[in-house]
Amino acid sequence: MESSSSKMSHVSKRNESEEYRSDSEIDNKLKEIMSSVLGKKGAAVTDLYQYEGFWCPLARLEGTLRAQKHFKPQPNQVILSSFPKSGTTWLKALIFAIMTQSHVSEPTNPLLTRLSHECVPFIEFDFRSSSPKLNLDVPLVATHISYTSLPKSIINSGCKIVYLCRDPKDVLVSTWHFIRKVLVNEEFSAVRDIPLEDAFEFFCQGLSFCGPYWDHLLGYWRASSESPERILFLKYEDLKNETGYWVKKIAQFIGYPFSLEEEDKGVVQKIIDLCSFENMSSLEVSKNGMIWLEKNGVNTMEIKNNTFFRKGKVGDWKNHLTHEMAMQLDQILEQKLSGSGLTFNVPLPSIR
Numbered sequence: 001m002e003s004s005s006s007k008m009s010h011v012s013k014r015n016e017s018e019e020y021r022s023d024s025e026i027d028n029k030l031k032e033i034m035s036s037v038l039g040k041k042g043a044a045v046t047d048l049y050q051y052e053g054f055w056c057p058l059a060r061l062e063g064t065l066r067a068q069k070h071f072k073p074q075p076n077q078v079i080l081s082s083f084p085k086s087g088t089t090w091l092k093a094l095i096f097a098i099m100t101q102s103h104v105s106e107p108t109n110p111l112l113t114r115l116s117h118e119c120v121p122f123i124e125f126d127f128r129s130s131s132p133k134l135n136l137d138v139p140l141v142a143t144h145i146s147y148t149s150l151p152k153s154i155i156n157s158g159c160k161i162v163y164l165c166r167d168p169k170d171v172l173v174s175t176w177h178f179i180r181k182v183l184v185n186e187e188f189s190a191v192r193d194i195p196l197e198d199a200f201e202f203f204c205q206g207l208s209f210c211g212p213y214w215d216h217l218l219g220y221w222r223a224s225s226e227s228p229e230r231i232l233f234l235k236y237e238d239l240k241n242e243t244g245y246w247v248k249k250i251a252q253f254i255g256y257p258f259s260l261e262e263e264d265k266g267v268v269q270k271i272i273d274l275c276s277f278e279n280m281s282s283l284e285v286s287k288n289g290m291i292w293l294e295k296n297g298v299n300t301m302e303i304k305n306n307t308f309f310r311k312g313k314v315g316d317w318k319n320h321l322t323h324e325m326a327m328q329l330d331q332i333l334e335q336k337l338s339g340s341g342l343t344f345n346v347p348l349p350s351i352r
């Protein structure tokens with residue numbers, strides 16, 4: 001794995017020479033990455049390529065390069081960033097509901113008939129070209145891109161970023177289940193049927209989609225420590241335990257605070273109820289709908305919406321990982337995060 005300092009040199013190189021790449025230069029860059037770095041098998045994903053210190057499947061890598069070139073934040077843009085399987089589907093819905101709070105009880109609320117992934121696009125998927133797929137007029141987009149590789153247009157705009165992470169043991173288990181359900185085609189059977197023990201080993205080596213997990217966290221954690229007014233760092237576990245507190249906190253942070261009147265009318269609770277696992281997973285669109293992954297404007301893979309909802313619980317890893325596996329991952333994490341001030345067993349300090 002690369003050290004943080006070599007990652008930094010990647011960043012400055014991109015700033016100088018790669019920020020204004022043309023699309024054909026992006027194609028060449030992709031070929032270069034594919035030929036210079038061996039695609040590696042990782043924790044329950046297809047071949048991974050390393051770019052700026054992070055492991056990425058090719059389609060995501062292409063999307064990342066195109067987002068670096070094309071994505072221009074709107075005024076008052078809010079960016080939701082997360083490590084995959086940390087609760088993105090939930091947080092997309094919560095922030096979308098916060099930003100459209102006057103519609104929360106309306107039967108036409110898009111969150112009742114669309115998966116939150118349709119309401120809030122991923123910049124590395126849906127901004128392959130300069131035009132977004134949906135125009136819902138809400139300046140909210142999401143990404144799994146590491147802080148290192150975020151488009152400089154985002155960093156320089158000073159727009160608000162809300163970052164979400166989760167206990168890696170639950171992330172690993174959630175990913176493993178997701179891949180088993182999502183990779184229906186036989187061509188993916190070797191990846192789909194990977195034993196959890198192998199996925200665990202890959203994850204511990206940092207070889208996972210968007211991994212190394214700890215480097216993803218640390219990039220946003222450090223940026224958030226340096227600019228707390230710009231980046232709000234959240235954990236799934238805190239959001240589960242104190243949803244009301246964090247919904248108000250997020251609303252205030254992104255510039256959509258609740259008035260006392262709204263609070264008295266129960267708007268916060270309505271948002272929480274709308275976006276709860278129980279409600280979201282029981283909607284018709286979640287049970288029977290599907291979304292398509294696109295490549296160059298062509299639908300390439302369908303995903304059933306119900307694969308984004310499994311248990312929605314803290315600590316389900318206990319039903320899948322042995323005590324030894326849990327200890328090993330905890331130890332790796334403790335070592336990787338040491339000195340950063342970020343821990344996983346103690347709740348983040350909250351300013352009330």
Ligand SMILES: Nc1ncnc2c1ncn2[C@@H]1O[C@H](COP(=O)(O)OS(=O)(=O)O)[C@@H](OP(=O)(O)O)[C@H]1O
Binds near residue numbers: 174177275277278280
């Ligand atoms: N509303 C709500 N509340 C709480 N938890 C929820 C909610 N919606 C989805 N989930 C759980 O989040 C896990 C999926 O993570 P992501 O949404 O980040 O997946 S993805 O990266 O967007 O593919 C996955 O976790 P696991 O159940 O542990 O697999 C989902 O069940």
